[in-house]
Amino acid sequence: MGAAPRTELATALAAARTSYIGVAVFTGILNILFLTGSFFMLQIYDRVLPSRSIPTLIGLCVLAFALYGFQAVLDIARNRVLIRIAGGVAETLDRRVYELIVKLPLRAPTMGGFEPVRDLDQIRSFMSGGGPAALFDLPWMPLYLGICYVFHPLLGLTATVGALILVAITVITEFKVRQPSIEVSALGSRRNSLAEMSRRNSEVLHAMGMVGRFAALWSDHGRHYLAAHQRVGDITGGLGGLSRALRMMLQSAVLAVGAYLVINQQATAGIIIAGSILASRALAPVELVIAQWRTFVAARQSWHRLNNLLIRLPVEEHPMVLPRPKNSLSVEQISVAPPGTNIVVVQDAAFELKAGQGLGIVGPSASGKSSLVRAIVGVWITVRGKVRIDGATLEQWSSEALGEHIGYLPQDMELFAGTIAQNIARLEPSPASEKVIAAARAAGVHEMILALPNGYETQMGEGGTALSAGQRQRIGLARALYGDPFLVVLDEPNSSLDQDGDEALTRAILGVRARGGIVVVVAHRPSAMAGVDQLLVMRNGRQHAFGPKDTVIKEAMKAAQQAQPGNPAAASVTAPGLVSVPAVLRGPNRGRETPT
Structure with a gap:
């Protein structure tokens, strides 16, 4: 079996492979330069002090200061490279993350919001912080421990025991922090969703006196979020403090062991200080990793979430550009379910429109009208069936190319x-x-x-x-x-219009038809139907009737009269509870009736 294809995140990271090799080289040189302090102290105690040589002291100082300067330059360069790697990965994925934000409400509403942006920012923040530098430093720990063993096996053993203890703390940190960190992420997302919902509905909240109730919900979410955040902070802070104390204890232990060796004439005085510095340097990356663990866990969670989303919503293919449509719209037995659900709200709708035709879609509330037109323009994916424009299914167009030929008023x-x-x-x-x-x-x-x-x-x-x-x-x-555009879809286009606006809407619909376009209009108010020649009646998610407007209206009135033979007045007003028939016949300039 072939290897699994590389994910977009992994590809973006792999593109920085050369830069990471450079970081690894810088890290190797830096860790060699980190030995400057310990060997400087070793030479001071074992050579300068016994010989009382000022020239030797000056020479050692000049060499040490030069090495420290070179170390500073490399350290700055490494940090800048890491920041730029993080920026490059974020820039590579930035457009894709925006596409996720736009697509998620139409494909997976429960995973919507700005979480992909926050996840990418979290990954970038970690990659440009101190965590990766500590991870690059970790493999050099054996070098410092090995030099301690060269000084004396007992010094090396003491430093190794300390290193193992800190590694054990790191493992404990991972197990202790994992679940609380997941809770923090989930609670934070809920809190952000509530904030966004409140912002979008601020008028309703103020007008209807609901601010206090939402504030109580916000406070409740905040308490749970802060409690989970405090648990994570307590764990990482406590284990971080323990690791710092243990490192200081280890330094003192190395000094004590060195003193013991000097007393027994098994080591020189310089080894005491040099060994202490080396042991401290060997354990510094582990301590830094523990301190950065919460950031690392958050970045790892963000990586998995974003990776799953990128896999779930792959890059949109750019098929061959098709000719500008000019002939027909075909809806072939389509069934539609809202994104993220299995509830079918439109079942087996089928009709065809030719260039120059206008279709009015009517029906009671929740009959599937808006769901149908969302599928027609391609923002909702059909469960079954196909929508075709000039014979080509919507999937044969890229969204950018198709958008040029569609006008949509939601x-x-x-x-x-x-x-x-x-x-x-x-x-x-x-x-x-x-x-x-x-x-x-x-x-x-x-x-x-x-x-x-x-x-x-x-x-x-x-x-x-x-x-x-x-x-x-x-x-x-x-x-x-x-x-x-060839296809113009208008969903409740006159809900906020006055009489002048209604008349302008009718002229616009007739104008589209006159130039050979197709218009689909959803409306409760009959004035919007004056410019169409076809009518589709929806009821309970199913297509109840379709055909020329006058024919459908006559059949609806006839059915109503048969259903109410003793009340012809009621039958003349309503076509099976779907649309005000006389109002449709009159149009916007002949009166305005409230639809039933």
Whole structure:
């Protein structure tokens, strides 16, 4: 069997292999230079003091200071290389992480939020911190212990016992911290989700007096999060303090053993100090690893989470570019379930539209209308069946290429921070003014925009807060029409519109049809149906009727009359509880009725 393909994270890390080799070389030279202090003290005690030679002292000082300077340069260079490696890995994955943030709500809502960004930041923070340097230093521990054995086996044995104790503390730290760290991560995600939900619903919370209740939830989440965080901190802090104390004890033990050897004339006085410095240096990486263990565990968890997400949502393929669609939209027996669930909300919907046709989708609430159009534009994946544009399934298009041919106005429409022109142009860099104005004219908002203080350069604010709900909806319609897309899908496009807005919407729908496009409109208010010629009725997630608008309405009225033979007035008002039939026939300029 062949080897498993390398993950994107592993590939990004492998790209820095040469840099890591350089770090390893720097680390090797540094660890040799770290011997400067111990050998300097050895020469001072064993050569300078007995000989009382000032020139020897000066020579040793000059050499030691030069080595210390070279050590500082290498240490700075190593840290800078590690920071740049971390930055390079983060930059390589930055776009993919953004794609995850955008895709997760449509593929796995329970794993949404900004967790991928936080995970990448956690990995970068660890890679650029002191943890990797300590890990590079660890393999050099035997060198220092070996030199201690060269000085005297008893010194080496003392240092080795201390090293084994610290390694045991490291292993204990791993087992003790693992589960609490997972709890901290989960509680932190819950807390961040609550904060984001509160921010997005701040108007409702204030208007309905719910701030205090959400504050209580926030405090409850905070208590659990802080308690778990304190448990992790207590464990790592306690074991870290224990390791520091043990290292100091070991230094004293090495000094004591050295003194014992000197008393018994088995070692020189210089070995006492040199051995103490070497033992301390040998155990320093272990102590640093223990101190960095919480960061290491957090980075490891982030690595696994991000790795799993990258595998679950692989890089989107870029298939061959297809011709601009111009003929048809086919929905072939599709069934749809919301992302992250197995609950089918649309079953076996099937219809076909030709260029120049407009389809109205009607039905009671929760009948599957919005779910159906989400599948038509490709934001929800179908459980069964296919959606085709000019015979090609949506999967045969990349999202970028398909997006050029689709205009979509969702039910919960939001605009982006930026100018009106940028929003209409879908944030296209340097869009042609003619295209922006053409889309605005098609949506009937050109004059409205010109009446604003800065016209097309008016800043929207986050979510388009600078405009009214009706203005935002009409700008959203202009965005959907930008670039003359072949398929335009409008979900409740007139929910915030006045009579002028309704008339502009009808003209926009007819304009798309006149230029050979296809329009799909979901609406409860019948005024939105004036510009369509086809009608699809949804009920309980199933396609109840489809065909020419007048035919479907007549059949609905006939069915209602048969169901209520003694009450023709009621039958003339309602088509099986789905849509106000007379209102659809009249259109927006002939009266306005509340749909049933």
